[in-house]
Amino acid sequence: MSTAAEILLEEIRQARASRGLNQEEFGRLINYSGTHVSAVETGNRPPTADYVAAIDRALRTGGMFGRLLRRLSELDAEPVWLREWITFEDQARALRWYEPAFVPGLLQTEEYARRILRVAGVFTAEQVEQRVRSRLARQAVLTRDDPPHLVVVLDEAVLRRTVDDDRELMREQLDHLATGADHPAVQVHVVPADAGLYQGLQGGIILATLPDDTVLGHIDNQVRAQIVSGSAEIVRLQHTWEAILSAALPRRPSLDLIKEAAKSWT
Known part of the structure; x- marks a missing residue:
């Protein structure tokens, strides 16, 4: 199953390819380097709000990619x-x-992480456990x-x-x-x-x-x-x-x- 980020990146790649642009050309169009474009499209660098806003301006999408980024992000466990x-x-x-x-x-125990996330009072029990798993994975x-x-x-x-x-x-x-x-x-x-x-x-x-x-x-x-x-x-x-x-x-x-x-x- 694709993550929200993967769905967004596929749409961005399709938008670039449909205009017959390679990564260097696309980078010049949106005022980013071709290396940056490549890093985003391969998943080595996240598509930030500023990056997708530059695409929306250059392609005159009316803010489509910005809206897509915000809406798809709600599907992932992390903001x-x-x-x-x-x-x-x-x-x-x-x-x-x-x-x-x-x-x-990066230096928390599992139970300490769980307790302080609960204290925040803004997460459901399921969200707390999702964030604990994410935090422990980051320690790797x-x-x-x-x-x-x-x-x-x-x-x-x-x-x-x-x-x-x-x-x-x-x-x-x-x-x-x-x-x-x-x-x-x-x-x-x-x-x-x-x-x-x-x-x-x-x-x-x-x-x-x-x-x-x-x-x-x-x-x-x-x-x-x-x-x-x-x-x-x-x-x-x-x-x-x-x-x-x-x-x-x-x-x-x-x-x-x-x-x-x-x-x-x-």
């Missing part, structure tokens, strides 16, 4: 922005991840032969905040986090409670560095998450990241703090 980000996450050679509220998804990026270099910064409150008042759950999660922090491709830093106010407390950010050194950002808020690609915005996010990292403990003291917090939940 468009998340499926797009998962693709970038999988391609990244480096990930810088700051989280003030929860353990990052850290066990492949060429994992990205993952640098995580957590606020100490993440280590001290209980989930459903379940002490055993927290101990298991922090033990798992400590194990992950010992992975050669992973660095985990903790901003200690006595750091006071520092940049970044407004919300989590992720910076993904792709193989061509392009840097993309992911920011989250109470309404929705979004992908950031504008150069000025990326520079600002990188400055914020550096300020956050400078407030954090070095790697070894951070690991000691994680282990101490894990013991406190026993």
Whole structure:
């Protein structure tokens, strides 16, 4: 059974071919490189809202592909922005991840992921399980032969905040986090409670560095998450990241703090 993305890509390929255009020619028409067009059509790069909007403008479709993208995305388990980000996450050679509220998804246990998704209060039981499966599948990026270099910064409150008042759950999660922090491709830093106010407390950010050194950002808020690609915005996010990292403990003291917090939940 085809996914929503596959259905959309087939329609885009048909639209290009029906006009007798190769990928380079199509790219010039929509102001994207032929390489980008090829990556989208082969499924190596997601068809973003901006990309399909460029097609709609160039082909004068009246917004048909944009509407198709929005409607078909409802058929997939994950929203468009998340499926797009998962693709970038999988391609990244480096990930810088700051989280003030929860353990990052790539380092979560199954039950911790399930509980915090339930707490959100916006998903059905079936949707929660779909997202748990998706989150666990994404963790495979850290066990492949060429994992990205993952640098995580957590606020100490993440280590001290209980989930459903379940002490055993927290101990298991922090033990798992400590194990992950010992992975050669992973660095985990903790901003200690006595750091006071520092940049970044407004919300989590992720910076993904792709193989061509392009840097993309992911920011989250109470309404929705979004992908950031504008150069000025990326520079600002990188400055914020550096300020956050400078407030954090070095790697070894951070690991000691994680282990101490894990013991406190026993």
